[in-house]
Amino acid sequence: xxxxxxxxxxxxxxxxxxxxxxxxxxxxxxxxxxxxxxxxxxxxxxxxxxxxxxxxxxxxxxxxxxxxxxxxxxxxxxxxxxxxxxxxxxxxxxxxxxxxxxxxxxxxxxxxxxxxxxxxxxxxxxxxxxxxxxxxxxxxxxxxxxxxxxxxxxxxxxxxxxxxxxxxxxxxxxxxxxxxxxxxxxxxxxxxxxxxxxxxxxxxxxxxxxxxxxxxxxxxxxxxxxxxxxxxxxxxxxxxxxxxxxxxxxxxx
Amino acid sequence: xxxxxxxxxxxxxxxxxxxxxxxxxxxxxxxxxxxxxxxxxxxxxxxxxxxxxxxxxxxxxxxxxxxxxxxxxxxxxxxxxxxxxxxxxxxxxxxxxxxxxxxxxxxxxxxxxxxxxxxxxxxxxxxxxxxxxxxxxxxxxxxxxxxxxxxxxxxxxxxxxxxxxxxxxxxxxxxxxxxxxxxxxxxxxxxxxxxxxxxxxxxxxxxxxxxxxxxxxxxxxxxxxxxxxxxxxxxxxxxxxxxxxxxxxxxxxxxxxxxxxxxxxxxxxxxxxxxxxxxxxxxxxxxxxxxxxxxxxxxxxx
Numbered sequence: 001x002x003x004x005x006x007x008x009x010x011x012x013x014x015x016x017x018x019x020x021x022x023x024x025x026x027x028x029x030x031x032x033x034x035x036x037x038x039x040x041x042x043x044x045x046x047x048x049x050x051x052x053x054x055x056x057x058x059x060x061x062x063x064x065x066x067x068x069x070x071x072x073x074x075x076x077x078x079x080x081x082x083x084x085x086x087x088x089x090x091x092x093x094x095x096x097x098x099x100x101x102x103x104x105x106x107x108x109x110x111x112x113x114x115x116x117x118x119x120x121x122x123x124x125x126x127x128x129x130x131x132x133x134x135x136x137x138x139x140x141x142x143x144x145x146x147x148x149x150x151x152x153x154x155x156x157x158x159x160x161x162x163x164x165x166x167x168x169x170x171x172x173x174x175x176x177x178x179x180x181x182x183x184x185x186x187x188x189x190x191x192x193x194x195x196x197x198x199x200x201x202x203x204x205x206x207x208x209x210x211x212x213x214x215x216x217x218x219x220x221x222x223x224x225x226x227x228x229x230x231x232x233x234x235x236x237x238x239x240x241x242x243x244x245x246x247x248x249x250x251x252x253x
Numbered sequence: 254x255x256x257x258x259x260x261x262x263x264x265x266x267x268x269x270x271x272x273x274x275x276x277x278x279x280x281x282x283x284x285x286x287x288x289x290x291x292x293x294x295x296x297x298x299x300x301x302x303x304x305x306x307x308x309x310x311x312x313x314x315x316x317x318x319x320x321x322x323x324x325x326x327x328x329x330x331x332x333x334x335x336x337x338x339x340x341x342x343x344x345x346x347x348x349x350x351x352x353x354x355x356x357x358x359x360x361x362x363x364x365x366x367x368x369x370x371x372x373x374x375x376x377x378x379x380x381x382x383x384x385x386x387x388x389x390x391x392x393x394x395x396x397x398x399x400x401x402x403x404x405x406x407x408x409x410x411x412x413x414x415x416x417x418x419x420x421x422x423x424x425x426x427x428x429x430x431x432x433x434x435x436x437x438x439x440x441x442x443x444x445x446x447x448x449x450x451x452x453x454x455x456x457x458x459x460x461x462x463x464x465x466x467x468x469x470x471x472x473x474x475x476x477x478x479x480x481x482x483x484x485x486x487x488x489x490x491x492x493x494x495x496x497x498x499x500x501x502x503x504x505x506x507x508x509x510x511x512x513x514x515x516x517x518x519x520x521x522x523x524x525x526x527x528x529x530x531x532x533x534x535x536x537x538x539x540x541x542x543x544x545x546x547x548x549x550x551x552x553x554x555x
Contacts, residue, residue: 009357010355010357012354013351013354013355014355016351016354017340017343017351017354020343020347021340021342021343024342024343025342088338088341089334089336089338090338090339090340092299092304092334092338093334093338093339093352093398094355095303095304096302096303096304096327096330096332096334097327097352097355097356098324098325098327098328098355098356098357099324099355100324251305252304252305252306253305253306
């Protein structure tokens with residue numbers, strides 16, 4: 001227990017600095033504003049699919065659009081986390097302090113995750129709105145919405161881990177951003193699509209689909225928070241965090 | 254023994270950046286690390302601070318092994334990396350607070366930061382962002398950061414690069430003062446600096462130690478010849494000057510001064526003075542040259 005507190009207290013110094021940097025460099029504000037305005041535009045204003053036109057009091061469209069925006073937004077938030085430190089050499093300052101690589105990574109990870117959660121938080125207003133638009137008032141699938149929010153938060157947590165990893169393997173922020181975006185999109189969307197290739201159908205399509213994030217996110221969207229899905233999300237996060245650690249320590253060799 | 258290095262080696266691909274070096278540094282000693290560019294100074298320092306790991310060999314910092322106890326080692330070391338990387342978008346105090354957080358200074362944080370800002374002469378600039386500072390002041394922030402947690406061993410990689418002459422003097426005297434109760438290892442390729450600050454010099458070339466001695470001893474190693482420079486107001490011929498007793502050779506330098514090499518270790522200044530008096534020459538300048546580390550360095554790293 002003591003060692004856990006020890007790890008956390010060193011991690012907190014990094015966490016605090018990252019949060020400070022997010023909001024002193026405007027990255028934080030820009031990320032939140034872009035996320036909310038894009039989302040608001042798609043859900044309420046742009047024609048055809050928006051909630052008001054659809055005539056149903058559901059947030060399904062919100063939970064369909066949000067992951068796609070996060071695919072772009074999260075790599076943009078995380079692209080600087082290690083790439084900039086490697087580029088300016090400040091990684092040498094961090095690595096020569098009495099902190100472990102894992103503490104550095106987790107500090108940065110949780111800082112980025114908290115920023116994304118702050119961006120997601122105001123969307124509860126959408127839920128409140130839909131709740132009151134429903135006839136009779138409150139006639140919405142609360143279980144489904146809560147499950148979807150859990151799914152979205154897990155999805156964001158995976159995307160942040162991917163983004164941090166991509167940032168740790170390059171000193172160029174643009175490369176980190178593009179790589180992160182591609183990887184997030186592949187894991188979220190492409191793998192699920194690949195499973196539907198005719199050559200896989202009836203054979204390994206189910207297994208391939210399970211590898212992607214999409215099927216687990218959809219499963220949570222039904223309002224069932226299954227331990228298998230949670231374990232899947234946590235394993236992917238752990239995989240990318242440990243890969244980041246390997247990438248960082250390879251610089252010592 | 255503060256730092257003990259045994260056969261430390263770092264190989265990058267086929268290049269032996271550091272090739273089996275061994276040395277020891279005692280508490281309260283200021284060690285100058287001298288060498289041409291690419292000699293392996295920075296790599297050695299990066300290994301001692303656990304930033305890169307060694308290929309073979311070992312090193313102990315305050316009794317802790319750099320390979321197996323990096324957390325203990327980094328607690329004892331204050332490090333100023335070569336290019337002095339800093340977070341440019343942070344305020345000085347904010348940056349130092351962050352560093353203090355990584356060292357878990359706790360309650361003494363504010364007091365230590367105030368002390369460091371004063372010691373490094375940052376008081377007038379303390380409200381600025383790091384990125385707004387001039388190079389010399391950035392260097393001071395780097396030094397403040399290195400000393401913040403009151404480490405037993407200070408490792409400074411080219412601490413005076415980019416400083417103006419006044420700042421040079423200040424930082425040098427700061428290093429010297431620090432060396433009284435700490436172990437300081439600093440690298441430089443400026444000989445005068447090492448001469449002025451260090452008690453001991455290690456000259457490193459192509460990854461190997463070519464000299465490890467006190468500054469005085471290194472100079473006297475080559476200093477058994479006595480060289481005197483003199484300047485006369487009048488034009489003098491070489492032939493006339495070579496007749497002065499006790500002189501082995503005399504050459505005219507580009508700046509019009511004469512350089513005399515003594516035969517044996519006799520002080521020839523007296524002879525030159527008497528010669529000038531005898532010939533009614535006006536002596537404008539007379540100086541006994543000391544072999545500087547620069548020449549030692551040139552000879553050893555050739």
